Amino acid sequence: MFRDLAAFFLPFGIIGAVIAVACAIVVLLAVARSAAGVVGGATGVWIVGAVMSLASGFSGQWIPAIVAGSALIVALVAGLGLRVAVRAIEARPAPAIVAVVEESAAAVEQPAVAPVREPRIARPRVAERLGGELVTSKG
Template identity: 50%
Template sequence: MTTLRMASDLAAVMVPIGYVGAALAVIFAIVAAVAIVRGSGGLAGGAVGLWIVGALMSFAASFAREWTPLIVACAALAAMLIVGSVVRAIVNAAGVERADRAVEELPKAVPASKTPVTATSKTPVAATS
């Protein structure tokens, strides 16, 4: 059974942890939006994975019945996912490509029956010692 003093002391620790977690979650949500705009699925997944850690930290503030950090963290992810997707759609519709993503043509496959025959010597080469 906890006393009022112990609950107050725990709340004094948990609420700042919740606000720090919310700040981290907002940063990771912004990173996820930038990754979506760039088309980097791995980075977006990693950023959302780290956002989960920040959101769990922001949940710590609920010990003191302070729900603002969790609401801010969830709203940030929702907003950034929408913004990232909309900007990505605009970039795709505009046809703007990044210079480092130039598509290189691969060589065409030629069946073995149609490969040109190269002249090779039929006489064995003598090995010299």
């Protein structure tokens, strides 16, 4: 009587392990893309699959439960590695296109000098020297 439902629990546990592994793959991809909402949803469904895989233990088979449990651990570690790789690829700057400009010999010999502007005073300034004498400057 103990093994009457063993024929039911083993396939039920295998189906749970398949669900858990599928959700672990979704977790892997979501962690790699930094999608926290998808990680949470897939982990929630993974829990359901992992609990279903525990049913195979009633028939003496623990391999589906071990596979379901290890799938999430592997997915989290691999997802973190992929996340680091994706961020390194996204952070790399795009190569700049540089145009080659040919300069003539005359342009090389004459350095470019910016014109110097003298300061312009709009109104005369008045200053007082130490002796009290007023001095004005015009611009």
